[in-house]
Amino acid sequence: MRKGLLPGMAALLGLPVIIFGLQRYDVSQFFTAMADPPALMQGCMDVPEAVALAETLRDRALRIERYMEALDVRKADLATAEQTLRERLAELKSHKTDTQTRRDTHTSEVRTDIDRLVAVYDQMKPTEAAAILTNLPADFAAEILMRVQPENGARIIAAVEPRQAALLTAQMGARSIRTR
Missing domain, CATH: 1.20.58 (Methane Monooxygenase Hydroxylase; Chain G, domain 1)
Known part of the structure; x- marks a missing residue:
C-alpha cells in the first residue's frame, strides 16, 4: 500500500507543473x-x-x-x-x-387632424353639427362629441333626434369604459 502512495503523490504534485509548462508553450x-x-x-x-x-x-x-x-x-x-x-x-x-x-409622426398627424375637425365642429351651430353627426358612423360621431367643448357637445346632442342622441351617448360611455 505504501508503494502506491509515493508515485500517486508524485503524480499529484507533478501534474500542476506539467500543466503550467504546457500553458507557457x-x-x-x-x-x-x-x-x-x-x-x-x-x-x-x-x-x-x-x-x-x-x-x-x-x-x-x-x-x-x-x-x-x-x-x-x-x-x-x-x-x-x-x-x-x-x-x-x-x-x-x-x-x-x-x-x-x-408611427409617432403618423399618430401626431392623426391627432392634429382630429383636433382640426373638433375645432370645426366647435365653431358650427349646434343644429348644423347635429345634422352632420347623425350621418356619420356612431363611434366616430361619439369621438367628436367627446372632444368638443362640453357646452357645445350638450347643445349638439340636444339638437339630435332622441333615438340618435341615446345611441351617441351610449357610444360615448362605451368609449370611456374601453380607455380605462
Whole structure:
C-alpha cells in the first residue's frame, strides 16, 4: 500500500507543473515536432516496441494537430457568425427606431387632424353639427362629441333626434369604459 502512495503523490504534485509548462508553450508545436521522426530513433529502429511507440505518438500528434486546425476553423466561423449577428442586430434596431418614428409622426398627424375637425365642429351651430353627426358612423360621431367643448357637445346632442342622441351617448360611455 505504501508503494502506491509515493508515485500517486508524485503524480499529484507533478501534474500542476506539467500543466503550467504546457500553458507557457504552444502545444501544437510540441506535437508537430513529435510528428516528425525524432533523431533519437536513429539507433532504435531495430527495437519494435520503440518503433511502435514512435508511430503511435506520431499518429496522436497528427490527430491533435488536425483537431487544433479544426478548432481554429470553428473559431473563425464563430467570429464570422458573431459579426453577422451584430450587424443584423444593428440593422434591426435601426429599423425599429425608424418604425417608431414613423408611427409617432403618423399618430401626431392623426391627432392634429382630429383636433382640426373638433375645432370645426366647435365653431358650427349646434343644429348644423347635429345634422352632420347623425350621418356619420356612431363611434366616430361619439369621438367628436367627446372632444368638443362640453357646452357645445350638450347643445349638439340636444339638437339630435332622441333615438340618435341615446345611441351617441351610449357610444360615448362605451368609449370611456374601453380607455380605462
